[in-house]
Amino acid sequence: MTLSDGRRLGYAQYGDPVGHPVFFFHGTQSSRLEHHPDDSIALARGVRIIAVDRPGHGLSDFQPDRHLLDWPEDVTALADALGIERFAVMGMSGGGPFALACASAIPGRLTTATIIAGMAPLADPTVFGNLTRQLKSTMWLARRAPRLVSAMLSMQRRQALTDPHKAVAPVIAQMSPNDRAIMARPEIAPIMPAMYAEAYRTSARGPAWDLTILTRPWGFALSEVSMPIILWQGEDDRNVPVAWGRYLEANLPHCTTHFIPDEGHLLIFDHFDEILAEAVG
Numbered sequence: 001m002t003l004s005d006g007r008r009l010g011y012a013q014y015g016d017p018v019g020h021p022v023f024f025f026h027g028t029q030s031s032r033l034e035h036h037p038d039d040s041i042a043l044a045r046g047v048r049i050i051a052v053d054r055p056g057h058g059l060s061d062f063q064p065d066r067h068l069l070d071w072p073e074d075v076t077a078l079a080d081a082l083g084i085e086r087f088a089v090m091g092m093s094g095g096g097p098f099a100l101a102c103a104s105a106i107p108g109r110l111t112t113a114t115i116i117a118g119m120a121p122l123a124d125p126t127v128f129g130n131l132t133r134q135l136k137s138t139m140w141l142a143r144r145a146p147r148l149v150s151a152m153l154s155m156q157r158r159q160a161l162t163d164p165h166k167a168v169a170p171v172i173a174q175m176s177p178n179d180r181a182i183m184a185r186p187e188i189a190p191i192m193p194a195m196y197a198e199a200y201r202t203s204a205r206g207p208a209w210d211l212t213i214l215t216r217p218w219g220f221a222l223s224e225v226s227m228p229i230i231l232w233q234g235e236d237d238r239n240v241p242v243a244w245g246r247y248l249e250a251n252l253p254h255c256t257t258h259f260i261p262d263e264g265h266l267l268i269f270d271h272f273d274e275i276l277a278e279a280v281g
Helices: 040-046 068-083 095-103 134-143 146-162 164-173 176-183 189-199 207-214 242-252 270-278
Strands: 011-015 020-025 049-050 087-092 110-116 229-232 255-260
Touching: 011 040, 011 146, 020 068, 020 095, 020 270, 040 049, 040 095, 040 270, 049 068, 049 087, 049 270, 068 095, 068 110, 087 095, 087 270, 095 255, 110 270, 134 207, 146 189, 146 207, 146 229, 164 176, 164 189, 229 242, 242 255
Parallel strands: 020 049, 020 087, 087 110, 110 229, 229 255
Antiparallel strands: 011 049
8 A cells, every 4th residue: 555655555464354353563574474374274263464564674665764653653554544443463573562562552443462472672771681692783783873784684685585595594593493393394484585585675774774663762661551462472482582571571561471381483383373362352
């Protein structure tokens, strides 16, 4: 669709086309192609999943100097264009803060808000301290020198577009054993390379600015989020530390949590039916 400022906003739909709408927000360096491969799960639950490309990812145009709280405006514009009054939101990994932004800014439009292995606010030093040394360096640059991070990601973009399987291999190698086993499944293995390459369809600016947004103050306090939040977190997640899930649990006033032993970052693939069931009631 085309937004009021002329930007294009890309999205994909999965599941039941007339079902309960759930807007799905992808992780960092990802896109609308991030989805569960078994569409029958959403169909059986009567769920219409609307996966949206954030600005500068996939089919969505880049938005200079955007902030986290700009995102709810794009979401409501898309919902209005689709004729949807109320809907659920669901954020995976780096998409979690964008779901929380919607819970903060447009709670009256939401039926539920679900966070799956979601990032905590990196502007808080206690959260930032949980990062590995390499990620600390990257996120510090994202906060202080976003143009430099964009240049760094431009090199990743070249590999993502020419050989996406090779590009995501180092990411998979650092995941938990359970995550690596999930990624080896033939129905799941093609998803990450495809969503990764699509994130870089036009440039690296969108993924780079996403990192900048996540490292800076979000524009709202977790304590101000008045609506209930549903949180799913694998206790063996090596991408998003379980300490971040505990941080969200402790700082969100109304948070229902599911900490799953032995599960990693990709718990959505083994618990999708349960996640959807709670999200749509």
